[in-house]
Amino acid sequence: MDRFEAMTAFARVVETGSFTKAAETLQISRTSATQLVQQLEARLRVKLLNRTTRKVNVTADGAAYYERVVRLLADLDDTESGLSQASAQPKGKLKVDVPSPLARIILMPALPAFHARYPELQIDMGVSDRTIDLIGESVDCVVRGGELTDQSLRARHVGDLQLGLYAAPAYLARMPAPTHPAELENSAHRIVGFLWGRTGKTYPAVLRRDGAAMTIQGRYVIAVDDGNAYLAAGLAGMGVLWLPQYMARQHVADGELLPLLQDWHLDPMPLHVAYPQNRYVSSRLRVFIDWIAELMEEHAPIDRH
Template identity: 65%
Template sequence: MDRIDAMQAFVRVVETGSFTRAAETLQSSRTRVTQLVQSLEAHLRVKLLHRTTRKVNATADGAAYYARVVRLLADLDDAETSLSAASEAPRGRLRVDVPAPLARLVLVPALPDFHARYPDIQLDLGASDRHVDLIDENVDCVVRGGTLSDPSLRARHLADLALGIYASPAYLARAGTPVHPHALDDGTHRIVGYRGSRTGPPLAYDLQRGDEHVSVHGRPVMSVDDGNAYLAAGLAGMGVLWLPHYMAREPVAHGELVPLFEDWQLAPMPLYLAFPPSRHVSHKLRVFIDWVVDLMAQQAPAILPPKAREAPPA
């Protein structure tokens, strides 16, 4: 038995709650993972896991052993990456999930720079707005806008994205140009709704002009759960949009969207990079985080005041 392999298999089973999912994330077979864990239990002469038809849970001894093994594996990784060659050339597979518009407009165009710096990192990039279970799906980190739904995650603040309200010329020709934000609530106008991974009623959008404050929900004509589809619906004239400036910049320049309420201010949307609290921050993840922080500093300079809020797609 390779004890390190067995420890890694045990950790993944505990984190995913399944031998099958653990095998998938380790790119191994269920039989192999099962054999490794059984060998580890035999070596320790302790039952580490409760197995049922639906779920695998750690025993009391298994939970205590898991906590120590996670630290041990992290120390082992630190020892390897502290070597000069490893520090200069981080390597390995890095699984990341980011909002689709951010991937298309910001991240992917800049990736040649990242690859030139770190050619030995294989980046597996998911572009979605869905909820990602970082443990079950073995994802190293996600980038998300708005308030994080899981407070247990560790997070790095990346930027505060400036927001604006926009509509297409076709929509304004049909519905007229609203002169006050209240027009979005009084039945005169329609918005495109954005669901994302949230549940429950839609949140209000707060606007300020001098001493005047308004809170607007809008009347959705439709709702979508993808940032690119959200933008496409607005460009097609379906309704009014709330967008980060980086998403609206090109359509506004081409005359495809028109800014509304430019004398009003909207609270910016925080952008975070999040990763599991139990996951060791490897050298490859560290360099990726630092690279994204620098990239967003260029793409979304600091905004004052940095008031947090939930908002449409990041």
């Protein structure tokens, strides 16, 4: 038995709750994953997992062993990365998921400098706005906007996205620019809806001025669940948008979007890097999170107020 392989398989079964999913993420057969865990239990003379036809649960001994295994595997990973000066740089593969506009506008242009700094890192980047099962899909971390409510995740607050209201000239040629937020709720105005993955509902805007606050849901012709499609619909004149400034800036400069209700302010949207609660932060993941934080300090610094 390869103890390293067996411990890795055991940890992945605990994290995914399934021998099948663990085997898929490790790119081995389900039979191999099962045999590795059985051999580990035989060596330790302890039952680590309770198996039924539908699910796998970790035993009390297994939970205690898992916590030590995760730390041990992470320490081994860091030790191997630092064996010599030539390999002192973090190396290996990271699997991450980021919002599509953030990837297109901020991350991709900065990626060559990141690669020059960490040439041994390989990144598998999912580009989406959907809700990710980090453990089931074996994703190391996600970058997401909004408040995080999933207690199974740890998160680092890396920035605050300043928001504004915008519309395309084509839309404003049909509808007069609103002079008060209530017009977006109670008139013929339409918004472009952004479908929030956790709820399936459109994301509201909270506008504030002189101590007053209004929450606007609005009515829409089109609602989407992808940031690039959301922006494209707004540019096509399908409705009013509430956008992070980094997404709107160039389009405003080019005259493709016009700011609305500038005497009202929208609550900023916090941006987080999130990863599983029980996963050790490897050197690979640590430098990636630090890089995201550096970029956000430039493009969307944390609102200290």
